[in-house]
Amino acid sequence: MAENAIEKKGPSATKSLIVGLWEENAVFRQLLGMCPTLAVTADVKSALTMGMATTFVLICSNVVVSMMRKLLVGHLRILMFTLTIATFVSIADLILQAFLPEMSAKLGPFVPLIIVNCLIIGRAEACGSRNGVVVSFMDAVGMGLGFTLGLCILACVREPLADGAIFGYVFMPESFERWNVMKLRRARF
Amino acid sequence: MKKFIQDSWLVIVSSLVFGLLVAGVDGALRERINQNKLSKRDKNMTDLMGGNCSFAEKTVKDAEGKELVYFEAQENGNTTGYCFTAEGAGFADRIELIVAVDSKFEKCKGFAVMYSQETPGFGDKIVPVGEGTFSDEFKGSPCPTPSKKLVVSKVGDKTNREDTEIVAITGATISSEAVTKIVNDSILLMRELLLQK
Secondary structure, three states, X not given: OHHHHHHHOOOOHHHHHHHHHOOOOOOOOOOOOHHHHHHOOOOHHHHHHHHHHHHHHHHHHHHXXXXXXXXXXXXXXXXXXXXXXXXXXXXXXXXXXXXXXXXXXXXXXXXXXXXXXXXXXXXXXXXXXXXXXHHHHHHHHHHHHHHHHHHHHHHHHHHHHHHOEEOOEEOOOOOOOOOHHHHOHHHHO | OHHHHHHHXXXXXXXXXXXXXXXXXXXXXXHHHHHHHHHHHHHHHHHHHOOOOEEEEXXXXXXXOOEXXXXXXXXXXXXXXXXXXXXXXXXXXXEEEEEEEEOOOOEEEEEEEEEOOOOOOOXXXXXXXXXXXXXXXXXXXXXXXXXXXXXXXXXXXXXXXXXXXXXOOOOOHHHHHHHHHHHHHHHHHHHHHHHOO
16 A cells, blocks of 8 residues: 555655656667657767757656646647747747757757657656656756667767767777778668 | 637647747747858859958849859959859759859859758768869869860869769769759859859
8 A cells, every 4th residue: 555655646756857867768678769869960060959959848848747647628628738849949940040050950850850859748648747846957957868879889880980079079090991881870770 | 619718728829839949949049040041052152262362142043033142252352253153953952052163254263052862971072172182173174165064074174174084983973963053053043043143
């Protein structure tokens, strides 16, 4: 009985934060958000920017969904999630265009496509709509950072092999034969 | 009706609130976003035409009456060339370029990429500037005429500026051809419009 009572309380904020980093990592464990994972991990700067943009959207949408969770009507909840996510993706896109224009141009359509990242709608359904604001916020931070970590780890493998560089700084000798295939999306596999 | 309102009031109110939020952020950042685009365009034009040029924005009407914007490069009161934006289909997405020519439309001064999403490692080699790059091949090439356009070949001398041959990027023939077509079409159009003025 006591165990059931504890279980009903849901996860603690700290646990929500930690599980997203590795135990339920979106890229390596849940295989969510594969579109950006395939598309923008050819270099670390792009991966980091995409990860941070996704984290921003994840945090904002999870917190807003959590705040209105008691008002959500069953069959309209997915519509509300999408509306919320689309709003924050538009804001993230505008912020990138204003403050990181080169990165925004490089990421191209993959920023607006954060809207269809199933990690975000998945967390809105699994966490935001069922937990309080603090837990939802921590869950989003954990999941977002875990997602960013996943993208950056892949980029840290691909960029040195593709360009002999990391963060754009070339460290491999000129004699190192660049693997152009690592820049292509199929290299993710 | 009552059930409809009960079910959907949150969607309607949220749409209004979220719409206002996006509009507010857009309003706050739009000036900076536009400034970023203009800075990029101005930097590209200055790089193509040389450091001491100033640019006058002008318009010309095409055969259908549509206004086209171009920039007249001036140095010490003399017109040294023209820059104009040009757009066309690439391999993955549209390609938008700034194309520069001399004042008599005899020599091409090159192009700079404003927007492209070509394949990383292959098609995106249309972007870099400098010696030995794909864009460098266009610098000093003769401007295309209706009878003699710039043409893409898979092999050739990249350093020869006298002929109309452009050597394609290895593994990115479609991107190379797309850029060459955009340059050809835009120069032919602007030559016709500006020289008859």
